[in-house]
Amino acid sequence: xxxxxxxxxxxxxxxxxxxxxxxxxxxxxxxxxxxxxxxxxxxxxxxxxxxxxxxxxxxxxxxxxxxxxxxxxxxxxxxxxxxxxxxxxxxxxxxxxxxxxxxxxxxxxxxxxxxxxxxxxxxxxxxxxxxxxxxxxxxxxxxxxxxxxxxxxxxxxxxxxxxxxxxxxxxxxxxx
Numbered sequence: 001x002x003x004x005x006x007x008x009x010x011x012x013x014x015x016x017x018x019x020x021x022x023x024x025x026x027x028x029x030x031x032x033x034x035x036x037x038x039x040x041x042x043x044x045x046x047x048x049x050x051x052x053x054x055x056x057x058x059x060x061x062x063x064x065x066x067x068x069x070x071x072x073x074x075x076x077x078x079x080x081x082x083x084x085x086x087x088x089x090x091x092x093x094x095x096x097x098x099x100x101x102x103x104x105x106x107x108x109x110x111x112x113x114x115x116x117x118x119x120x121x122x123x124x125x126x127x128x129x130x131x132x133x134x135x136x137x138x139x140x141x142x143x144x145x146x147x148x149x150x151x152x153x154x155x156x157x158x159x160x161x162x163x164x165x166x167x168x169x170x171x172x173x174x175x176x
Contacts, residue, residue, distance in 0.1 A: 059156065066152040072145050075100065079108055080134065080142050083118060088131040090123065117141055 044050045063074050072080075078098055083089060089097075095105045109132070112118040117138035120130035134142060157165045 058159070062155050063149070063152050066155065067145065067148045070141070070145060070148065072141075076108060076112060077145055077149060079105070080112065080117060080138060080145065083132045084134050084139065084142050087133050090126070090129045091120070091132060092129065094132060112138070115141075 041050075060074055063077075067077070075098075079094060079100075082094055082097060086093075091105055091109065092102065094100070095102045100108070109118055109120065113120065115137075116135050119133050119135050119138075121133060123129045123131045153165075160168070
């Protein structure tokens with residue numbers, strides 16, 4: 001429990017840091033201000049992985065906030081989007097395409113099934129697997145989720161600029 005509280009406080013601190021644009025010195029330290037602002041980041045300032053991770057935290061927090069009214073998480077949205085675009089895919093195919101551990105996907109699908117968004121149908125070609133489909137309710141929900149996700153993407157464009165967002169997508173395309 002204490003570990004979870006530490007993680008939550010750390011995530012909250014990270015979120016606050018991401019939202020505050022600051023000028024930094026050569027060592028990555030921000031001039032004065034909040035506790036921790038005077039802590040230099042040294043080489044981390046020049047590490048793409050560090051910057052990407054910080055941006056990812058901001059992205060996830062904004063996505064979760066923007067879609068809070070429908071209680072959908074980024075991974076759930078991704079799974080529903082892939083199933084919606086490819087009805088009948090196997091669980092293994094979805095897990096592999098999205099880079100999700102199969103055991104984690106099973107729990108995720110259970111939660112989506114409980115909400116009547118996804119159905120697992122025995123595969124016509126392989127009795128050991130299931131074909132995944134969105135239910136009628138899942139199709140309606142996904143349309144709403146996509147509208148909210150588009151709002152989130154507008155937030156991203158506001159944060160980094162429309163052209164930078166498009167450039168970032170081109171850079172990251174080889175990883176999708």
